[in-house]
Amino acid sequence: MSDSTPSTSPSAPIVAFIGGGNMARSLIGGMITRGADPTRVRVADPVAAVREALFADFGVQVFASATEAVDQASVWVLAVKPQVMRTVCAEVVDIARNARPLAVSIAAGLSSTQLSTWLGGDAAVIRAMPNTPSLIGAGMTGLFANAQVDPTQRGQAERLLDAVGPTVWIEDEAQMDAVTAVSGSGPAYVFLFAEALQAAGIRQGLSADTARLLANQTLLGASRMLTERDEPAAELRRNVTSPGGTTHAAVETFEQGGLRELVDRAVAAAAARGRELSAANDD
Numbered sequence: 001m002s003d004s005t006p007s008t009s010p011s012a013p014i015v016a017f018i019g020g021g022n023m024a025r026s027l028i029g030g031m032i033t034r035g036a037d038p039t040r041v042r043v044a045d046p047v048a049a050v051r052e053a054l055f056a057d058f059g060v061q062v063f064a065s066a067t068e069a070v071d072q073a074s075v076w077v078l079a080v081k082p083q084v085m086r087t088v089c090a091e092v093v094d095i096a097r098n099a100r101p102l103a104v105s106i107a108a109g110l111s112s113t114q115l116s117t118w119l120g121g122d123a124a125v126i127r128a129m130p131n132t133p134s135l136i137g138a139g140m141t142g143l144f145a146n147a148q149v150d151p152t153q154r155g156q157a158e159r160l161l162d163a164v165g166p167t168v169w170i171e172d173e174a175q176m177d178a179v180t181a182v183s184g185s186g187p188a189y190v191f192l193f194a195e196a197l198q199a200a201g202i203r204q205g206l207s208a209d210t211a212r213l214l215a216n217q218t219l220l221g222a223s224r225m226l227t228e229r230d231e232p233a234a235e236l237r238r239n240v241t242s243p244g245g246t247t248h249a250a251v252e253t254f255e256q257g258g259l260r261e262l263v264d265r266a267v268a269a270a271a272a273r274g275r276e277l278s279a280a281n282d283d
């Protein structure tokens with residue numbers, strides 16, 4: 001991890017996002033909030049409403065085509081779905097051959113070898129796996145660099161992603177599917193649990209507003225304890241669980257229902273899907 005210096009200095013690279021959807025918006029929002037210069041952030045997206053919203057919300061430069069967006073940019077963030085990545089790379093491969101940018105792919109599954117090949121071969125590629133809490137500066141990103149990435153480019157990618165939360169370098173690329181399954185997709189698991197906890201509160205007679213407040217604030221408080229105190233999750237759980245008390249009754253129900261095995265299977269399914277997305281793009 002590096003320090004969290006926002007990319008405001010004149011030497012901050014011009015960054016082009018190809019794809020301005022949910023994850024790009026989270027990253028861009030986090031970067032701008034942390035002081036990045038919006039005139040040095042360029043975004044391509046085919047959807048006019050997406051472009052208009054990004055310009056209105058963050059003041060970034062917006063373009064209908066990837067080729068326009070990457071002009072002058074030394075860092076390209078590839079933020080389209082894995083299924084269209086190869087086609088999108090084909091749009092910009094000629095520019096990549098000349099400009100030799102750092103390509104930062106946030107796509108699930110796709111390997112650095114695939115991306116490097118699609119960008120003309122021998123391209124500097126960093127795989128980044130961020131998550132949507134980046135929008136509020138509470139993201140988490142795993143990073144992997146291929147052999148073509150130089151130390152300056154590693155620093156550029158780290159500063160870009162550090163603006164929206166902590167980063168961790170992964171040395172074994174195969175582990176990026178596990179990163180994706182834990183922290184990339186992870187916010188959705190928490191939101192699903194929030195939905196279930198809110199619904200259960202309503203079934204116990206609480207109003208929807210009260211159930212939402214109780215559930216959401218509880219998730220916030222528990223998450224802060226997990227991240228701000230140097231105590232294992234199991235210890236924090238035990239501190240809530242009085243012998244023979246209410247929590248014990250609920251936790252037993254979770255354990256008997258196979259929560260741990262279910263989480264294990266869900267994370268394994270996400271990681272397997274990452275591998276499938278990559279394999280689907282092999283020649």
Ligand SMILES: NC(=O)C1=CN([C@@H]2O[C@H](COP(=O)(O)OP(=O)(O)OC[C@H]3O[C@@H](n4cnc5c(N)ncnc54)[C@H](OP(=O)(O)O)[C@@H]3O)[C@@H](O)[C@H]2O)C=CC1
Binds near residue numbers: 022081129
């Ligand atoms: N959402 C998340 O939590 C996370 C997503 N990711 C990764 O981020 C990537 C994007 O995901 P997400 O933001 O959710 O997806 P979205 O569909 O929200 O965003 C992708 C955007 O790219 C646009 N697009 C399609 N083709 C092009 C093109 N040729 N040039 C420029 N833009 C194009 C799409 O337009 P259109 O709708 O018209 O196709 C869409 O607006 C994926 O690879 C995903 O694996 C990684 C971490 C977390």
Ligand SMILES: O=C(O)[C@@H]1CCC=N1
Binds near residue numbers: 108184
């Ligand atoms: O669902 C997906 O495929 C992407 C990758 C991680 C989060 N969203």
